Amino acid sequence: MEVFRIQGGCPLSGKVEISGSKNSSLPLFAATLLTKEECILENIPDLSDVRFMAEILEEMGAKVKRIKPTVWKINASDITHSAPYHLVRKMRASFLVLGPLLSRNGYAKVSLPGGCAIGLRPVNLHIYAMKKLGSGIELTDGYVIAKAKKGQLIGNKIVFPKVSVGATENAIMAAVFAKGETLIKNAALEPEIEDLCNCLISMGVEIEGVGTSSIYIQGVNSLKTISYRVISDRIEACSFIIAAAITKSHLSIKNVNVNHISAFLSVMKKIGLIYKVTEKTVEVFETDDLNPIKLKTSVYPGFPTDLQAQIVTLASLCKGNSEIQENIFENRFMHVPEL
Numbered sequence: 036m037e038v039f040r041i042q043g044g045c046p047l048s049g050k051v052e053i054s055g056s057k058n059s060s061l062p063l064f065a066a067t068l069l070t071k072e073e074c075i076l077e078n079i080p081d082l083s084d085v086r087f088m089a090e091i092l093e094e095m096g097a098k099v100k101r102i103k104p105t106v107w108k109i110n111a112s113d114i115t116h117s118a119p120y121h122l123v124r125k126m127r128a129s130f131l132v133l134g135p136l137l138s139r140n141g142y143a144k145v146s147l148p149g150g151c152a153i154g155l156r157p158v159n160l161h162i163y164a165m166k167k168l169g170s171g172i173e174l175t176d177g178y179v180i181a182k183a184k185k186g187q188l189i190g191n192k193i194v195f196p197k198v199s200v201g202a203t204e205n206a207i208m209a210a211v212f213a214k215g216e217t218l219i220k221n222a223a224l225e226p227e228i229e230d231l232c233n234c235l236i237s238m239g240v241e242i243e244g245v246g247t248s249s250i251y252i253q254g255v256n257s258l259k260t261i262s263y264r265v266i267s268d269r270i271e272a273c274s275f276i277i278a279a280a281i282t283k284s285h286l287s288i289k290n291v292n293v294n295h296i297s298a299f300l301s302v303m304k305k306i307g308l309i310y311k312v313t314e315k316t317v318e319v320f321e322t323d324d325l326n327p328i329k330l331k332t333s334v335y336p337g338f339p340t341d342l343q344a345q346i347v348t349l350a351s352l353c354k355g356n357s358e359i360q361e362n363i364f365e366n367r368f369m370h371v372p373e374l
Contacts, residue, residue: 045282046282046283046284046285046321047278047284048284048285048286049287050286050289051275051287051288051289052290053268053271053272053275053288053289053290053291054081054105054267054268054271055077055105055264055265055266055268056226056227056265056266056267057080057082057084057268057270058200058225058268058270059226059227059230059231059268060076060079060080060085060088060265061084061088061128061131062128062131062204062208063231063234063263063265064085064107065088065131065132065134065135065204065208066135066208066231066234066238067097067109067111068092068097068111068114068136069111069135069208069235069238069258070111070238070257070258070260071113072110072112072258072259072260072261073109073110073260074108074109074111074238074260074261074263075106075107075108075109075262075263076106076107076109076263077106077262077263077264078105078264079105079106079107080105081104081105084126084128087122087126087129088128088129089101089109090122091118091122091126091129091132092132094118094119095111095114095115095118095132096111096113096115097109097110097111097114098110098111098112116136116144117143117144117145118132118133118144118145120177122146123145123146123148126148127201128148129148130145130201131201131204131205131208133161133165133205133209134164134165134204134206134207134208134209135208135211137165137170137181137209138188138208138209138210138211138212138213141182141183141186141187142181142182142186143179143180143181144178144180145178145179146178146179147177147178147179158201160195160197160199160201160202161205161206162179163195163202164193164195164202164205164209164219165181165188165205165206167191167192167193168183168190168191168193168206168209168213168217169183169188169189169191169213170183170188171183187213187214188213188214188254189213189214189215190210190213190215190216190217191213191217192218192220193219194220194221195219195220195222196221198221198223198224198334199223200228200334203219203222203223203228203250204223204227206219206222207222207228207232207235207250207252208231208235210252211235211240211252212254212255213252213254216251217251217252217254218249218250218252219249219250219252220249222248222249222250223334223335224246224247224248224335226269226292226295227266229245229246230266232245232246232250233245234261234263237261237263238258238259238261239255239258240252240253266292267290267291267292269291269292269295269339270339270341270342272288272290273296273339273345274345275288276299276308276310276317277342277345277349279319280303280319281349281352283323284319285318286318287318288318288319289315290315291315291317292315293312293315293317297336298339299338299339299342300312300317302328302338302346305326305328306325306326306328306353307324307325307326308325309321309322324354325349325352325353325354326353326355327350327353327354327355327356327357328346328350328353328357328358329358330346330358330359330360331359331360331362332359332360332361332362333362333363334363340363340367343367344367344370346359347359347368347370347371347374348370348374351374
């Protein structure tokens with residue numbers, strides 16, 4: 036078991052540069068499976084999840100190389116159509132290879148993914164989207180086996196009964212080579228979805244409605260090589276802001292897209308945190324008295340579930356009673372007994 040040893044009781048100070056988004060990098064790694072051309076992805080964070088996704092692509096035959104600390108080169112010109120159980124089960128995001136494999140090959144065999152301790156995360160919406168695009172689906176020995184009729188997916192209207200980030204991403208990638216137009220309704224609005232769309236557009240895909248709940252995708256026949264820079268990580272940025280608030284510190288958080296964290300900043304304002312926003316920078320000042328809060332986690336653009344544990348920790352230092360409701364994952368209060 037790995038251990039973090041933290042000597043607390045002191046304020047933070049200085050400047051911190053925010054990394055590229057992990058939740059954007061993983062689907063973009065999966066998207067490189069769509070093309071036989073070489074892809075360069077920049078501003079990739081140095082995380083075990085990223086390295087593990089690279090391992091999955093390599094296992095499938097892609098040539099993956101980290102050419103700089105934050106730059107990866109991926110060539111998926113010769114790949115298999117199968118993502119093995121012993122890898123996919125370890126990280127849920129690896130299930131995102133289903134859409135691009137099925138779109139490119141008309142066939143995909145992908146292990147059902149492993150989960151997280153935060154709760155149930157079924158893949159039924161992913162499978163629903165593949166079926167709407169004309170794929171037959173079999174569930175055999177822990178694998179999803181998807182076969183497109185006549186070897187190619189057919190564009191269609193996909194109306195998600197519930198918002199799902201991963202299912203939206205898989206549906207977008209599956210629609211790239213689908214014949215005709217695909218309309219995705221009730222699509223997730225997260226900035227990471229927008230980043231995936233912008234990357235695919237740079238590869239030559241025709242997409243309209245980027246950043247909205249209705250995304251139109253015109254199927255194409257081929258894609259081109261790209262060099263694409265991933266957006267900054269909004270969760271990391273907000274975590275540092277909360278860390279500064281908890282420790283009553285003066286901290287400058289740089290490389291922040293403030294448009295992506297507006298709901299979070301409005302909560303910080305209600306709490307009474309003193310901060311200043313300039314272009315791509317949030318400067319947090321030492322603040323003594325913080326107000327209690329009442330909030331609910333929700334899908335973007337609401338307050339992110341990925342910041343719930345951090346905000347609960349901050350609320351434990353606020354003067355008064357706070358009320359925080361988790362609406363996304365049923366087991367995401369496991370940190371509370373520790374507090």
